[in-house]
Amino acid sequence: MPNKVLTEEEVVSEIQDGMTIGVGGWGSRRKPMSLIRAIIRAGLKDLTIVSYGGPEIGLLAATGQLRRAVYGFVSLDSIPLEPHFRIARQTGSIIATEFDEGAFYLGLLAASHRVPFYPTRAGLGSDMLKMNPELKVITSPYSDSDGQYEQLVAIPAFDIDVSLIHMNRADKGGNGQFLGPDLFFDDLFAMAARKTFMSCESIIDTEDFLSHGSVHTLKIPRIFVDGVVEAPHGAHFTECPPDYGRDENFQKFYASTAKNEELWEQFKSRFLDLESHSEYLKSLESFRESQ
């Protein structure tokens, strides 16, 4: 088995300005935050994020590194609308490509299966088609039992350069294990991109996977993974059950910085302008002590 273990910096060196990055997880759940913070440190710009959006979209919008967001929603779950994303939309600082949540799944699936699109009824009659004039409506080549040919929206395959996902466990070869209640769409993100990098709470020996969870938790095979990074608390402040829940206090603090430039500068210097993920964890510890 190959050894695919990398550092956050080595992962970021594979990403260039203007690239499209797929981000796994869902809202404020199991996001590869240590890799997102490494992207912020590296100052990459003109990025496109494709995700069931959470703080990765808000943060990169706030740092001015995000050009475009492609999403099914952008939420922090316990805070229904991502506050930095809200500001970015209302000031027009990012380009927004918004899909119906289920239609977004089909864009990932089409990319994973290397077909140009998957058809769906979702979007017909709603403003999704007006918001995305590049979306095409096609006619089914097959008639139904009444001899009618149905119109469907063709959701194009997402063109993703690099996907970033976060798992509970992984081995050195890049096999990933999720132990929480939902994989979300992380296997599709891994398949859909030209390259995929996976952070994890801990790297374990392959033979130990089944002592952590059943075979059903082994949903990321290493053939779809180009590098693996060990990042304990790497999803902070999003949740990563059963290892830890969402840090609601921290998330509230983050949310409060959207409307207050001074707080944002404080947040940035304390939690983003840092050398490494281990520096972040130290800064987090002092934040918790001060609470």
Add this chain to the structure above:
Amino acid sequence: MRRADICVVQIAECFRNDADILCNPIGISPIIGGRLAKATFANEVVMTDAVSVLAANIIPLGDSNAERVIESYVPYRTIFDIVWSGRRHVMMGATQIDQFGNQNIAAIGGYEKPKAQLLGLRGAPGNLINHRTSYWVPKHSKRSFVANVDVVSGPGYDKMKTLGAPGNRFHDVYRVVSNLGVFDFSTPDSRMRLVSMHPGVEIEQILENTDFELEVPEKLLESRLPTESEIEIIQLIDPKGVRYSEVDDE
């Protein structure tokens, strides 16, 4: 009798006669109403625990430690599969709704550079065109019952008439429940019609707070009062009375 309890019962009534489908209410009062329906007259529906499983038992609102009798596993991907299969009845909120049932939860002031960014389209486009949908509007006013919605998240009957068959065949906006009354779309041209007014509400109050021509039947009906046992069950589902923070008594 408090208005919030009447609303919860009318929300539950939306799910009467549903069986072997995913009853999927979103929001405070809808979740309480959906769970009330499952606990009483719609016990063959399935419901999620708001995370990733179908729970056979009735779970109190927002209680993440409540015991669950898990009957199936439904991660988000499976929810989308269920949406497309049609075996679901969703109740969503609507920041704006118009006379044909077009719903906006996306943005105020257009979507290009919104004055106010709302939740977004979320799953509304796919929900509406695949299965039955009902709406809950806790503050009935001219700002929510509007002549025209700013963005169409969930399409209404006029959009579906334009789309035509066979694409529109699963579209079914069933009921709208507000803090003032219950509405459906049973006119010949599928416009919003008053079904019943909640006790204590006058017809003038509804008309003054609706920014389009509402179809009003000759004989005005009143929404029914909750039964004693329904009140007991509502209390078990929402022991902290979160529903009262969503609905005014006036």
